[in-house]
Amino acid sequence: MRKILLFLALGIAATGAQAQILPFLSKRGPQQPVVQGIDALRADFAAQSGGTTVYYGLGSAVLGAPSRAMLAAQAAWIRRHPEVVVRVEGYGDSGDTRDHALAVGARRAEEARDYLVLLGVPAAQVSTTTWGDERSGLGRAVTVLVR
Amino acid sequence: MKRLSLAFLLIASASAAEAQQPGAPDATVVEIPPLSSPDSGTKGNEMLQIGWEATQLIASDLGQTTELMPLKPKREDYVSYPEVTAPSFGKWRPLGAKLLLTGFVQSRSDGRIAIGCYVYDVTKGSELARKGFVLPKSDWRRAAHKCSALAYTAVTGSPGMFDTRITYVAENGVGDGKVRRVAVMDSDGYNHKYLTTGSTIVLKPRLSPRASQLAYVSFSEGKPIVRLLDIGSGKERPLVPNDAISFAPRFSPDGSRIAFSMMLGPNSDIYVVGASGGMPQRLTTSPAVDTDPSFSPDGSKIVFESDRSGTQQLYVMNADGSAERRISFGAGGYAAPEWSPDGQWIAFASRGPYGRRIGIIRPDGTGEKYLTNGPADESPTWAASSREIMFARLGPGGRSALYRISVDGGAPQQVTIPQDGSDPDWSGAID
Numbered sequence: 299m300r301k302i303l304l305f306l307a308l309g310i311a312a313t314g315a316q317a318q319i320l321p322f323l324s325k326r327g328p329q330q331p332v333v334q335g336i337d338a339l340r341a342d343f344a345a346q347s348g349g350t351t352v353y354y355g356l357g358s359a360v361l362g363a364p365s366r367a368m369l370a371a372q373a374a375w376i377r378r379h380p381e382v383v384v385r386v387e388g389y390g391d392s393g394d395t396r397d398h399a400l401a402v403g404a405r406r407a408e409e410a411r412d413y414l415v416l417l418g419v420p421a422a423q424v425s426t427t428t429w430g431d432e433r434s435g436l437g438r439a440v441t442v443l444v445r
Numbered sequence: 446m447k448r449l450s451l452a453f454l455l456i457a458s459a460s461a462a463e464a465q466q467p468g469a470p471d472a473t474v475v476e477i478p479p480l481s482s483p484d485s486g487t488k489g490n491e492m493l494q495i496g497w498e499a500t501q502l503i504a505s506d507l508g509q510t511t512e513l514m515p516l517k518p519k520r521e522d523y524v525s526y527p528e529v530t531a532p533s534f535g536k537w538r539p540l541g542a543k544l545l546l547t548g549f550v551q552s553r554s555d556g557r558i559a560i561g562c563y564v565y566d567v568t569k570g571s572e573l574a575r576k577g578f579v580l581p582k583s584d585w586r587r588a589a590h591k592c593s594a595l596a597y598t599a600v601t602g603s604p605g606m607f608d609t610r611i612t613y614v615a616e617n618g619v620g621d622g623k624v625r626r627v628a629v630m631d632s633d634g635y636n637h638k639y640l641t642t643g644s645t646i647v648l649k650p651r652l653s654p655r656a657s658q659l660a661y662v663s664f665s666e667g668k669p670i671v672r673l674l675d676i677g678s679g680k681e682r683p684l685v686p687n688d689a690i691s692f693a694p695r696f697s698p699d700g701s702r703i704a705f706s707m708m709l710g711p712n713s714d715i716y717v718v719g720a721s722g723g724m725p726q727r728l729t730t731s732p733a734v735d736t737d738p739s740f741s742p743d744g745s746k747i748v749f750e751s752d753r754s755g756t757q758q759l760y761v762m763n764a765d766g767s768a769e770r771r772i773s774f775g776a777g778g779y780a781a782p783e784w785s786p787d788g789q790w791i792a793f794a795s796r797g798p799y800g801r802r803i804g805i806i807r808p809d810g811t812g813e814k815y816l817t818n819g820p821a822d823e824s825p826t827w828a829a830s831s832r833e834i835m836f837a838r839l840g841p842g843g844r845s846a847l848y849r850i851s852v853d854g855g856a857p858q859q860v861t862i863p864q865d866g867s868d869p870d871w872s873g874a875i876d
Contacts, residue, residue: 357752359711385667395780395794395801395823396648396868397693398750398757400662400669401706401713401734404690408711427668428690432646433621 339382340443347371347441352410354437356391359405361413369410372441373417376424383444385425386411392434402437403428410439472514473600476542476567477504478522480560481529481549488552495582496550499560499589503546505633506593506607511832511851512600516542530563534570542567546596550585558582562592564599573599586635594874597830603787606829607632610872612650612659615639616865619843627661629676632828632871634861640674649693649824652872653700658720660684660694660703671705673720685718685725695783696720697740697764698873704728704738704747715749717764728766739783739791740764741808748772748782748791748808759793761808772810781824784808785831786873790852792825792834803836805852816850817857824867829874835860837867 334342344350350372352365361369376384388407390399407426415421425444480496482489497520504515524532529547537545548562561577576595578588587608594605608631615628627650630637640659641647648669650661659674671684671691684691690708697704697717704717707725715738718725729735733753740747748761754771757778762769773779777797784791790805790812800820806813821839828835828849835849838857845867848857860866 393796393800395737395757395778395796397706397736398734398752398780400648400690400692401708401736404708404713405711405734408708412711426690430648430669 336443336445339379343372343375343379343382343441343443346375350442351438351440354406354439356437357402358437359402359409361409365410366413369413369441370417373414373419376414376419377417380420380423383423383425384414385427385442385444386414386439387442388426388428388439389433389435389437390428390430391437392431394431394434396431399434400428400430403430403439406437406439410441414441472512473544474542475507475513475515475544475546475596476522476537476540477507477515477518477546478524479518479520481524481526481547482551483526483549484552492550492552492558495558495585496548499548499550499585499592502586502589502633503593503596506590507596510597510830511853513544513597516540529561532565534565534567537567544573544596544600546592548592553579556582558585560585560588560592562588562595564596586631586633590631590633603830603832604874606833606874609829609874610652610656611835611860611869612640612652612872613837613847613862613866613869614647614650615862616845616867617643627659628862628866629656629659630862637863640676649868649870651694651696651870653696653720654698654873655700656872658696658700660696660705662692662694671703673703685716693736693738695739697744698742698786699744702740702744704740706736706738715747715766726766728762728764729769737781741784742786742788746784746808748784750780750782750793752778757796759791759806772808773806773813774810775813779804779806783826785827786829787831789831792827794823794825794836803834803850805834816852816854817848822848824869826869826871828871835869835871837869839867 348368386407388403390402411424411426479500482492484492500518504518507513507515529549545565545567551559559579564574565572574595590607593607597605611632612629615626617624624643625647626643627640627647646664648662662669663672668690669692671694672681673684674681692706694703694705702717703720706713707716713734715729715735716725716727731753733751735751738747738749747764750757751760757780759773759779759782760769760771780794782791782793792805794801795804801823802819803817803822803825804815822836825834825836833849833851837845838848839845844865847860847866847869850857
């Protein structure tokens with residue numbers, strides 16, 4: 299965990315340094331990636347992954363086949379974008395009591411996150427939260443690009 | 446009749462002084478002449494004015510109970526100072542009152558005031574109880590509440606619940622733009638104030654037994670984390686020094702411990718930690734959702750909800766996590782239990798085809814009954830008297846309000862607060 303963080307930090311520092319010396323290396327250096335705003339990245343993430351939201355059965359935190367397919371696509375995209383950080387936000391079911399909804403939402407977020415990590419997303423790149431019965435609706439977990 | 450009278454109260458409760466409850470047929474009728482004063486002149490007038498307001502507050506307090514029925518105070522029932530301690534019972538017997546509450550307000554040379562209260566059995570012509578208080582002039586309400594408690598205890602033998610505090614989540618707006626602040630007030634609605642600013646979502650505030658500390662759930666770190674606030678100093682800190690998701694805090698009856706839920710990976714379990722810090726101790730290990738712990742009044746047991754059976758049900762365990770035992774077995778779900786201060790009942794929110802409603806059950810699993818019809822009631826919390834429950838009801842427009850209901854049934858009575866409210870918590874009596 300710490301190693302990954304350190305690596306990321308070094309990576310960011312290296313990128314910064316590279317940006318400064320780039321004029322001298324421009325002929326040999328790799329193509330500078332097109333800088334994308336967070337909104338463009340989010341749109342690309344949603345398009346490439348087939349969506350940002352996976353749904354669960356009532357009271358359940360078990361990932362169905364469609365959810366696993368979407369998370370696999372999300373994982374592939376996140377692995378191609380080591381510069382982003384994502385947060386999986388879980389929700390309870392509508393009509394649930396407050397604290398149970400928080401726990402169920404947290405569990406759904408964790409299950410989705412664990413699947414992303416299983417598919418190779420560095421753990422440091424993905425955090426979780428729960429909204430419980432806030433913005434209630436169908437039980438779900440949403441992968442949000444934080445930065 | 447009872448239902449009708451409570452419904453009437455609901456409408457009339459805007460003016461506390463008007464809220465003279467007809468009461469249950471077997472309620473003890475109380476006569477409360479205006480509190481007297483030994484002072485004269487300007488001081489005397491000032492003391493009599495405080496006395497009159499205190500008289501109305503006492504009547505309002507007692508009018509909200511099912512056991513006592515105050516007659517509406519009248520200024521012309523004024524008694525002289527000597528009559529406070531030597532009432533002429535013959536004057537009160539024809540009014541049908543069984544109980545007489547007299548008192549006085551006296552100014553002191555140090556700027557404070559003395560308030561004395563006396564409770565008499567009118568039929569027998571004998572004194573039942575008396576109590577005196579010296580306090581700052583601005584605190585006269587607290588003395589009045591204690592006079593109410595004196596009369597209540599004289600009749601029922603139970604502690605009065607009039608000098609207690611309520612914390613809840615004050616809500617402005619609906620949907621995503623809703624602003625939420627932790628609010629705290631006296632149980633009669635006075636001394637209302639906000640303890641958080643509204644810049645972040647807050648949930649489930651819980652008062653320590655003497656209402657000096659507050660545990661609540663804050664989203665200030667982007668996820669729910671329990672924080673502990675010292676109300677007097679305003680200092681606060683996370684309950685446990687980690688970044689795990691935590692929620693559902695509740696104090697032990699002596700205030701020394703806090704039980705709460707914490708996520709370890711996908712698993713919500715119940716933990717307990719000292720209110721002054723230390724390492725949290727894990728009490729449940731089930732892979733299911735275990736949450737909403739509440740201590741028994743002697744602190745030896747904890748009731749909580751778990752969906753380990755497939756639906757949410759109530760379980761009781763020892764406070765060290767041993768001897769777990771399921772106590773509810775009905776269809777649907779049982780959630781958010783709270784143990785009554787007298788230990789006799791556990792209040793809960795049930796889930797089913799009817800929506801969510803409030804019920805009570807004995808700690809051994811017997812005597813289950815429902816107090817409300819829903820469809821969106823939750824977060825029950827006991828009054829210190831164990832005779833009443835406050836809860837939150839979500840209305841059709843997505844707006845939440847607080848209600849109180851007697852354990853004997855009747856219609857829920859809406860609590861007057863400055864805005865919408867949810868997640869109520871009622872403290873014990875404050876000494």
